[in-house]
Amino acid sequence: MPAAALAALALTGFPALGQQAQAPYRAPRTADGKPNLNGVWQAMNNANWDLEGHAAGMPAKEVVGILGAQFATPPDLGVVDGGSIPYLPAALQKRKDNFASRVKLDPEVKCYMPGVPRATYMPYPFQIVQSTQNVMFVYEYAGSVRVVNMAAPTKAPADSWMGWSNGKWDGESLVVDVTSQIEDTWFDRSGDYHSDALHVVERYTPRSPDTMMYEATIEDPKVFSRPWKISMPLYRHVEKNAQLMEFKCVEFAEEVLYGHLRKPGTDPYTSTNPNK
Amino acid sequence: MRAMFAWLIAGAALLTGLPAWAHHAFAQEFDEKRPIKLQGTVTKWEVINPHSWIHLDVKGPDGKVTSWMIEGGSPNALFRQGFTKDSLPTGSEIVVEGFQAKDGSTRGVGSNVVFKDGRKLFLSNNTPGQNGAAAPEN
Amino acid sequence: MSQRVVAFLFFAALIAVVLVPPPLAAQTANAVKSWTPPKTADGVPDLQGVYSNATTVPFERPKNLGSKEFYTEQETAEKAKADAAAAAARAARDADPNTVHYDLGQFGLDQRVTAVSNRTSQVIGSEGTIPPLLPEAQARIAAKNAAMRGHNFDDVQHRSLSERCIMWPNEGPPMLSPGYNSDLQIVQGPGYVAIMQEMIHDTRIIPTDGRPHLPENIRVLMGDSRGHWEGNTLVIDTTNFTDRTAFRNSGENLHVIERLTRTSDKTLLYQFTVDDPKTWAKPWSAEVTWVGINNPIYEYACQEGNYGLPNILSGQRAAEKEQANAAK
Numbered sequence: 001m002p003a004a005a006l007a008a009l010a011l012t013g014f015p016a017l018g019q020q021a022q023a024p025y026r027a028p029r030t031a032d033g034k035p036n037l038n039g040v041w042q043a044m045n046n047a048n049w050d051l052e053g054h055a056a057g058m059p060a061k062e063v064v065g066i067l068g069a070q071f072a073t074p075p076d077l078g079v080v081d082g083g084s085i086p087y088l089p090a091a092l093q094k095r096k097d098n099f100a101s102r103v104k105l106d107p108e109v110k111c112y113m114p115g116v117p118r119a120t121y122m123p124y125p126f127q128i129v130q131s132t133q134n135v136m137f138v139y140e141y142a143g144s145v146r147v148v149n150m151a152a153p154t155k156a157p158a159d160s161w162m163g164w165s166n167g168k169w170d171g172e173s174l175v176v177d178v179t180s181q182i183e184d185t186w187f188d189r190s191g192d193y194h195s196d197a198l199h200v201v202e203r204y205t206p207r208s209p210d211t212m213m214y215e216a217t218i219e220d221p222k223v224f225s226r227p228w229k230i231s232m233p234l235y236r237h238v239e240k241n242a243q244l245m246e247f248k249c250v251e252f253a254e255e256v257l258y259g260h261l262r263k264p265g266t267d268p269y270t271s272t273n274p275n276k
Numbered sequence: 277m278r279a280m281f282a283w284l285i286a287g288a289a290l291l292t293g294l295p296a297w298a299h300h301a302f303a304q305e306f307d308e309k310r311p312i313k314l315q316g317t318v319t320k321w322e323v324i325n326p327h328s329w330i331h332l333d334v335k336g337p338d339g340k341v342t343s344w345m346i347e348g349g350s351p352n353a354l355f356r357q358g359f360t361k362d363s364l365p366t367g368s369e370i371v372v373e374g375f376q377a378k379d380g381s382t383r384g385v386g387s388n389v390v391f392k393d394g395r396k397l398f399l400s401n402n403t404p405g406q407n408g409a410a411a412p413e414n
Numbered sequence: 415m416s417q418r419v420v421a422f423l424f425f426a427a428l429i430a431v432v433l434v435p436p437p438l439a440a441q442t443a444n445a446v447k448s449w450t451p452p453k454t455a456d457g458v459p460d461l462q463g464v465y466s467n468a469t470t471v472p473f474e475r476p477k478n479l480g481s482k483e484f485y486t487e488q489e490t491a492e493k494a495k496a497d498a499a500a501a502a503a504r505a506a507r508d509a510d511p512n513t514v515h516y517d518l519g520q521f522g523l524d525q526r527v528t529a530v531s532n533r534t535s536q537v538i539g540s541e542g543t544i545p546p547l548l549p550e551a552q553a554r555i556a557a558k559n560a561a562m563r564g565h566n567f568d569d570v571q572h573r574s575l576s577e578r579c580i581m582w583p584n585e586g587p588p589m590l591s592p593g594y595n596s597d598l599q600i601v602q603g604p605g606y607v608a609i610m611q612e613m614i615h616d617t618r619i620i621p622t623d624g625r626p627h628l629p630e631n632i633r634v635l636m637g638d639s640r641g642h643w644e645g646n647t648l649v650i651d652t653t654n655f656t657d658r659t660a661f662r663n664s665g666e667n668l669h670v671i672e673r674l675t676r677t678s679d680k681t682l683l684y685q686f687t688v689d690d691p692k693t694w695a696k697p698w699s700a701e702v703t704w705v706g707i708n709n710p711i712y713e714y715a716c717q718e719g720n721y722g723l724p725n726i727l728s729g730q731r732a733a734e735k736e737q738a739n740a741a742k
Contacts, residue, residue, distance in 0.1 A: 112718045129601050129603040131462060132455065134601050138608065138610075138617045147599065147601065149710070154710070157354075158361035159323070241626075243619070246636060258570040258723065261570070261724055262570075263731070305722060324715065325714045327516070347516055349516050349517075351521065352714060353521055353525060354521055355709075356522070357525075379725070389516075396520060
């Protein structure tokens with residue numbers, strides 16, 4: 001190409017060059033002027049199996065002989081910024097021990113509420129019901145629920161399974177500060193865990209009419225050497241009449257928890273139980 | 277059609293709740309034939325539902341220390357009164373009158389639990405915020 | 415002793431701090447019209463808030479009152495005094511260290527907020543009682559009881575849904591006071607009304623977009639709810655119950671219609687009608703006024719802290735062993 005033509009091209013510039021990324025998506029507003037996050041949402045990944053990127057993995061020894069491929073750890077690129085969770089050296093062994101005994105120890109097996117952020121990426125939908133004073137997150141799994149206080153922040157009187165959430169708007173994002181979570185929840189089925197010093201800051205940012213970005217910064221100086229972050233898209237359930245369904249998983253966990261206390265000689269499948 | 281009347285009633289009125297808020301069979305869990313009276317030091321207060329549990333170390337006459345856990349009520353009403361998880365500190369010395377578990381383990385229900393000096397654990401004249409409690413909304 | 419324990423658990427002492435609702439005739443389903451409630455930003459009536467649904471009104475009318483649906487002003491005052499005296503007596507008994515129960519008063523569980531009411535029962539109408547069970551319902555219940563007899567403590571599956579932390583009877587629907595922690599929160603988003611009950615943290619998300627109920631073959635413990643607005647009232651229709659829900663001995667054909675109307679800044683009127691043609695010969699209705707409270711809902715995680723259930727089974731296994739050893 002002649003030098004003059006090249007120079008002309010350089011002056012006008014290729015249209016996309018030197019230009020900033022497109023202006024951030026602006027979500028439709030609720031009637032009170034805030035980004036509208038109402039709806040039924042769900043993550044579409046395998047973070048609930050293991051937050052870190054991983055290849056497909058063998059089911060736990062307790063179930064591999066029965067559930068086979070159905071209960072293998074499915075592969076995933078991972079949702080952790082930087083790839084790996086920065087455990088303190090002294091804290092890493094417990095993660096390994098958790099993994100080895102995950103079928104016995106994972107609170108999900110007992111139908112315990114998953115805490116935040118795990119509730120977000122459990123493989124079940126959740127619903128956001130958004131009003132001015134409160135944003136309610138209702139999770140299908142175990143009927144877990146939390147109400148994000150959008151007024152002046154308040155403090156928790158005690159720890160709880162779903163934590164204590166104070167929220168505010170930051171431009172297009174809902175920012176939620178979650179404290180006071182009970183130490184007994186896990187981040188995933190692979191034994192990633194935390195202490196009672198856990199502090200989570202979430203950001204929900206609409207990125208298109210039916211998707212939003214979810215980011216959670218996790219901080220726990222008793223377990224991790226620095227704060228770390230996970231991020232993933234969340235997808236709106238667009239099918240007609242999408243709704244959460246009742247998933248009261250307690251009774252599915254009962255044999256695990258109480259089977260050893262059954263009267264000798266009885267059996268959960270043949271005992272004369274009128275409630276079956 | 278009648279108007280509803282409104283005035284302040286100071287005092288007690290009879291509760292009407294559903295029978296099944298008696299949500300579990302205390303008589304099966306604890307044994308009226310095994311009364312206990314313990315004095316010990318609080319090692320942990322599990323501020324949970326359906327029941328809170330006070331864990332305490334009790335020193336026997338032989339000097340041996342036994343760990344007990346004592347069942348109490350749901351803490352949620354305490355939160356509404358301004359109490360928090362710090363309202364029964366580790367190290368508090370308490371006296372428990374109650375009944376032991378039917379299976380003989382060192383577990384009991386505390387029908388009367390007080391500090392060593394006889395004060396009730398959660399004095400109702402504590403004001404919200406006194407123990408760093410959450411300020412009520414509105 | 416155990417009967418006394420059971421009675422204690424049913425009727426705890428209560429210190430009622432009574433709020434002042436505006437003077438309203440609220441005694442029939444159509445009567446609540448004289449006050450215009452605020453609207454949400456979406457333009458529907460604003461029912462939002464945190465409420466107590468505790469009440470001092472008995473669920474069914476005491477037999478001696480016959481068809482008397484309302485107390486006079488003087489009678490209401492006298493009833494309050496009598497209730498106070500009875501409650502004081504119970505409070506004295508509750509503090510008795512010989513009771514095989516923790517002290518409710520110690521934990522503030524005898525304190526609650528209620529609205530004033532001059533009703534003689536929550537069940538409305540000239541009878542004020544739940545209609546008698548139809549013979550087929552009686553037979554159904556008798557068969558259930560017969561199957562349970564002697565097996566009540568065999569295993570967890572024979573214990574009640576509430577002991578198992580699966581669902582508590584106050585949750586319904588219809589939603590009734592559990593006796594303590596008697597709190598609910600309503601949050602509204604466009605096209606939805608969410609009602610969260612503190613015990614045991616279940617949340618009903620009620621769409622108001624006119625969608626149909628779930629298919630008949632899908633049955634759930636708390637039923638499937640659909641809502642719509644009639645003037646200032648949210649009307650909720652619930653079907654698709656299981657036969658284990660058993661609200662007041664009903665079966666899977668239970669059908670509940672609830673109505674929620676804000677009657678003042680601080681009060682909501684909650685009315686419901688239940689019908690089940692296989693349980694009662696006719697529908698029946700009840701109502702309670704909820705009162706706004708100045709606290710958030712606190713998490714009531716039941717399953718996660720359920721020491722009680724294994725302790726009960728373990729206690730029973732120990733008792734059986736003792737009996738077996740004694741027989742040797």
